[in-house]
Amino acid sequence: MRVYGLETEYGLVARVREGAAIRRLSADDAAQRLFAPLAREHRSTNVFLRNGGRVYLDVGSHPEYATPECRTPADLVVAERAGDEVMAGLVERAVAAERAEGRETAFVLLKNNIDPYGNTYGSHENYLVGRDADPDALAAWLVGFLVSRQLIAGAGRWRRGVFTLSQRCDALAEVVSNQTTRSRPLINTRDEPHADPRVHRRLHVISGDSNCSDRASLLKVAAAELVLRLAESGRPAPPAPVDPLAALRAWGRDPGAGVRLADGTQASAWEVQERYCTLAREVAEPAAWQPWRDTLDALTRGDAPPAAEWAVKKRLIEAHRDRHGLADADPRLDALDLRWHELGTLPDGRPRGLARLLEARGALPRVSRPDAVAAALREPPSPTRARVRGRLVAAAQDAGRDVAADWASFVVHDLPDHPGGRRPADVALRLDDPFAADSPEADALVARMAVEPRLSVVGGFVPPPLRGEDGVARPSRG
Structure with a gap:
């Protein structure tokens, strides 16, 4: 039994028209304008939503969305797509807000992991494991x-004419680290379970790509789940590359390249994935590992299966190159690569991005049902503690409460210290069990927020008296 979560950092470009000229905004200015409507509504750029997820402006001026906790990889894909919709909605609100202030500002929202200048931003997978996991x-x-x-x-x-399977294969600098920015590892070891630390760990994988293909996103997490089952079973691990980062870069350019493994043999990315997929049969039923098997078989035949998003994208770019007689290093092909990742819709309702356009035409199969994604904008797709958090957030927003939320806690600052009381007190609720979709304590707190008065602290900070240049205190005019 496990819960999953995904944090997606989005690329953002914004341009504002000033008379006849168009000026590109800095990353910080673009992000501030994107989040301005949210900040005005919630007095913060870090907000938990009614669906249990979280939208926020991350370090480096990156818009980011964290899904609510999910019980299955399929539910996680639905929650991920709901996050894409949340971010696209922010763009629409920001455009309207800019227009209301007399500015014509256009935003481009990208679900990718690297900009044309080499700056990277991540896709972070979260897997709940037991505290006893080694x-x-x-x-x-x-x-x-x-x-x-x-x-x-x-x-x-x-x-620039070079194709890699991964967006991030050249950006990762360490195998295992407790850092996520100064050093970008395959696996982040920072011990933040966001749950009862006596029972749970949170495995934080930050090496994967943000996928626009549902099938790719699903297989990315589902295959990792099967490997976790193998690791938790106590079986000995297969030999890994002697130099994992060198293998990552080599296989990013040529998955058939031979890489030296710890047992002295050489293997390609194909052979390593074949080995893991075969081992997965020992811990799962065919329905769990068959999509993995099918993807490997299709790649071996030279097909472009939807789960291998890179293969579909590469085929599309090469077809465009050949049709128009372009050189591999033609910058128009780089632009086409970026267009693959664009989110949002055009005024006529068509998707902006190439991946979403192929999906709309049926050329890129979709896993998440649109009605399920629409529902996930209002409530989490899985019965986890995210349902409790979502109810608390909704009750607080409806009543205009002063609250603080985190993954494992919820605090109301403006309730009376006791029923009928006149002194405000912090009323805190712990949410340490990620699997608990119901909470009588939360139900009681929701009821209190609906009917009890909102109180504020009287007094608080008193500014010191102002002093003139002669050091004599002057009365404050505050």
Whole structure:
């Protein structure tokens, strides 16, 4: 039994028309304008939503969405798509707000992991594991899998005539680290379970790509789940590459390249993935591992299966190149690569991005049902504690409460210290069980927020008296 979560950082470009000229905004200015309507509504750029998820402006001026906790990889894909809709909605609100202030501003929202200047932003997978799980055993199983996983779930990147299977294969600098910015590892070891630390760990994988293909996103997480089952079973891990980062870069360019493994043999990304997929049969039923098997078989035949997003993208770019007689390094092909990742819709209702356009035409199969995604904008797709959090957030917003929310806690600042009381008190609720979809304590707090008065602290900080240049205190005019 496990819960999953995904944090997606989005690329953002904004331009404002000033008379006849168009000026590109800085990353910070673009992000501030994008979040301005949300900040005015919630007095914050870090907001938990009624569906249990979280939208926020991350370090580096990146818009980011974190899904609510989900019980299955399929539910996670639905929650991820709902996050895309949330972010596209922010763009629409920002455009309207800019127009209301007399500015014509256009935003481009990208679901990718690297901009044309080499700046990277991440896609972070979260897997709940037991506190008794051995981190070394998890790493032993995961390293070889993760550096070769780009073969089945990479988003691909075409840049200046060079194509890589993964967006991030050149950006990762360490195998395991407790950092996420100064050093970008395959696996982040920071121990933040966002749950009862006596029971749970949170495995934080930050090496994967943001996928526009539902099938790729689903396989990315579902295959990782099977590898976690193998690691938790106590089986010995297969040999990993001697130099995982070198293998990541080599396989990003040529998945058939031979890489030296710890047992002295050589293997390609194909062979490593074949080995893991075969082992997965020992811990799961065919329905769990068959999509993995089918993807590997299709790639072997030279097809472009939807789960291997890079292969579909590469085929599309090469067809465009050949049709128009372009050189591999033509910048128009780089622009086409970026257009693959664009989110949102055109005024006529068509998708802006190429991936979403192919999906609308049926050429890129979709896993998440549109009605399920629409529902996930209002409530989480899985029965987890996200349902409790969502109810608390909704009740607080409806009553205009002063609250603070986190993944494992919820605090109301303006309730009376007791029923009928006149002194405000912090009323806190712990949400330490990620699987608890119901909470009598939360129900009681929701009821209190609906009917009890909102109180504020009287007094508080008193500014010191102002002093003139002669050091004599002057009365404050505050």
